[in-house]
Structures are given as C-alpha cells and as structure tokens.
Amino acid sequence: MFTIGCHLSASKGFLNMGKEAKQIGANTFQFFTRNPRGGAAKAIDENDVKAYHEFAKENGINIILAHAPYTLNACAADERIREFAFNTMVDDLKRMEYVPGNLYNFHPGSHVQQGADVGIKLISEMLNKILTKEQTTTVLLETMSGKGSEVGRSFNEIAEIISKVELNEKLGVCLDTCHVFDGGYDVVNNLDSVLEEFDKIVGLQRLKAIHINDSMHGFESHKDRHAKIGEGKIGIDAMERIINHPSLKNLPFYLETPNELDGYQKEIEILKGLYKN
Ligand code: FE
C-alpha cells in the first residue's frame, strides 16, 4: 500500500490535519510540533486528539510524522541552545504520547566549528538522556544535505550517532531525497548502490520514513533547496524509481515541496499514478 502525505500546518489541531490529509488524497501527514523557529508549544487538546483518532481510524490515516523545530540544535556550541534542544525534545516526546506509536523527526544539528566528532558526541549524549524504554515514539535522525556545519551529511555520521545511543531501538532514520542528492548520494543514477551503501553502514531496517522532495540545485550542491516533484534536478523518472524501489515502497512518504494544499494534492495524484501496487 502506498503511504503518502505532505507537510501540514498544525495550528488548527490534529483533527483538522486528518481532514486536510483526506481532502487532498493523502493517508498520512507531517506536522511541526511547534513553531518551526522554536518557542512554546500549544497545549494538547485531548478532545481534538480523541476526535482525530476516530477520524484516522475511519479514514485509514496511518503512521504520522512529527517534525522538531529547525532551531533545535543538539550539538550547538552554546550551552543554552543545547538546553533549549533538550527541553524541547523532552516536551515534544511527552506530547507525542497522545498519539502513540508514531514518528518524531529531527535534524541532528550543526556543530558550528566544533567539528563533526564533537557534534556526534553531543547529539548522542542528549539522546541518551532523553530516550526512555517506555516511549512508544520512534525518533528519526534526518539525513542532511551538508549545508554549513550540518551533522548527518553522510550515512557514516548517522550510523555513528546511532551506535553511541544505548536505547537505539528507539531510533530510526528519515531519508530526505533532496538532502541526500545534494549531499552527494546519487539517487538519480545509482539508487541501488546508494541503498546498498545505506544498508551496509546504517542498516535498511533503520529506515522508517522518506521525505520525498525534488532539488532545485544539482548533485552534491549542499544547498538544501526543495523543488516541486519533477521540477528539480532529481526529476520525475527518478521519483518513480524511488517510490517503487522494493526497499522503499512500503515506507511512508512525506512531501516537503514548496506548495500550498492544492499543489500538494496535485503531486500526490501524480505520485499515486506512478506507484505500482
Ligand atoms: Fe527536515
């Protein structure tokens, strides 16, 4: 079954996101846990969550993906920024238990001149303090494009973080097609070998979600500018191969393309047309 959705605004609550997803032909969605630039999160409305659960069950809305704010930097040089990252993730994971058994994705961080090794150490230390046996949410590290001092620019960096985390059964990976292409993994011409490499270094069993985005800039550009499906340097043929790859086709796909709802609806229709059941 094709699990496809897009990024939706969480400002009107869970039920509204479920309804919007259905309206545009999606059966999942991604949302920010709070303002993407940080700040306090809205209180969870238990009635909204309850109504959402019923709606999701009736309408076959599946595994949903929460995205941490961009300002969350687990490996910042400034201790106060790391503290904000810690508090935010703790609070987000507590809130995620209102919708148990789903996914929470975050950008590993930017090491800001401390070096990737220090970054990896700080990120894994934070995860070791946060993850609990009881949590039902799987925390995903997103593969990054390598813009600036981003950690998670290579499968090796992702694997290193995971290997340093004790409760790593709570960890997974979200592969962003724009980011990996920008980061130097040629998912256009060598999808099989990219996934083989991922399997060797990280393990395909860790892969829990795909951000399906085209890229405005070319291979290895490290730019991280998403393009609409088929309108970027990845292109529609590669998209078709990606969503149908035997190692990927059963994962949930989330669009983060520059679109409003109607644009997302169109892309979902296009991808559904290309997906082979
Ligand atoms: Fe992201």
Ligand code: FE
């Ligand atoms: Fe992404």
Ligand code: ZN
């Ligand atoms: Zn991006």
